[in-house]
Amino acid sequence: MAKIVAVTGNEAVANALRQASPDVCAIYPITPQTDMMQKYASFIANGKVSTEPILVESEHSSMSACIGASAAGGRVITATSSQGLALMWEMLHIASGDRLPIIMPVVNRALSAPLNIHGDHSDAMGARDTGWIQIWSENAQDAYDNTIQAFRIGEHMDIRLPVMVCLDGFIISHSIERMEYLEDAEVKNFVGEFKNFLPLLDLDKPKSYGPLILTDYYHEYKRAQHEVMTKVKNVVLDVAKDFEKMSGRKYGLFESYRLDDADIALVILNSAAGTSKDVIDSFRNKGIKAGLLKPRLFRPFPYEEVAEALKNTKAVCVMDRADSFGGYGPMFMEISSALYQLKEKPALINKIYGLGGRDYMPSHAELVLNELNEIASSGKIRIVKEYIGVRE
């Protein structure tokens, strides 16, 4: 029986982690993730979970501890945000290169400078090329459900890769919302026992992780990493199917909202997608065929499926809560790449919104949808990339 509660996103995810019974958890605080690991530490202290906590002195050490524990042969977790993820950077590549299925919630927060503790996607977008699987979450329920599924995806014997589960800092991590918890036994059964693959602690079969590979095989090694990423989509879909059987909640590679017959569409991640859906409904009520695509699996990115979902639209705006200064927003580049392969493609624009936690309001979605409506009828794009909600 599911239990309906009103909790913060951080608490929801801490519970998902607890229900998966990890062996080791590396802990280092950073706003807005801190109270997720604080909650998890209280589970350990109160005997609710038997995870071994490792308190470290930095996020670089935190990821290093995870790498060691995972290579040793355990189910391993940590969580971070912003500067913490940035400090982990070199170790992120080692976790994925060594094919270690570490599960890490990332509570998305802006990067310094200037110092800002609020939610945007700069941190995780900066880590998109680290070889980690990335799954993004709209609300507390999504974040909880995605965290549970992440164990099955990352630990799958055909995959063995680390997974980041992204949720918006403060907007989701610190807001209380209604959501449903699954029973501990259901989650335990769904996630299953941790299966080892070449553990270092198997002393009868000594092995080495992270050796020196030069021009002889490095190229092949990286090709193999690419190859395994191509298998992730199917595993994500299979795991989602099983999850739906258990929970009744449906997940895919992305969510299509009123997109089937849409003329204009927004592509938007996480919590802002929810706000946008209400505005899409009001445009539909006015007779404007608006729709929305909310990516869920961002790495590997499902290019063909996204192109298929957007191919009948006339104008699309990709909304980025992160920027690549001097370039387009990171998600715009992906959508653009996906659509390029189509013979006939929609007009495409890019809006940067909500940096450093700037509120994303329904009025912003209205503004963009009105502009898309004009582009759809005139075929003319005023400007490709633009910041919205800027104080002039």
Added chain:
Amino acid sequence: MAETTEIRWHGRGGQGTVTAAKVLADACLSGGRYVQAFPEYGPERAGAPLRAYNRVSSHELRMHCPVLEPDIVAVADATLLDSINVSEGAKENSIFLVNTTKAPKEVREKLKAGKNQKVFSVDATKIAIECFGRALPNAPMLGAICKITGLITLEHLLEDVKKSFGKKFSQKIIDGNLEATKRGYEEVKEG
């Protein structure tokens, strides 16, 4: 009540306003409703003005942004009436609740409330001091919100106050808060 009720709380850091929003969200879960409670996060300083929000709905709440047009405005500290515009974005039928020693009529004049806007006042700080000896107006404010909105029954609210305060405080403080919640419910006046 409309399908979705949106509440904006105004308080000062350290008054328990954020806790009040959280307790209300939890209490409103009953009957299969959807709830949200979230503060506006700034530098957290005692005494600084802050806002917190609630949404309560029979439908799934997808909106993740501050409440701009509140159905209910709850002011936990009357000194805020002089420094910020608590009526900002209020609808023509919004309800105001202010913690003040003043009569609701005076508050109505101060707010320049419209004829379809209801104004209530409660001396929540006095009730709190009398019930548990501290100037934390959140429990009586919750009692008053319960009375004027009918979102939940008093019995249900008291259960939730007991549950959330029970984790942190002694029996004496919990009893004091329960009494304060009841008195807020009974003593709130319309003007």
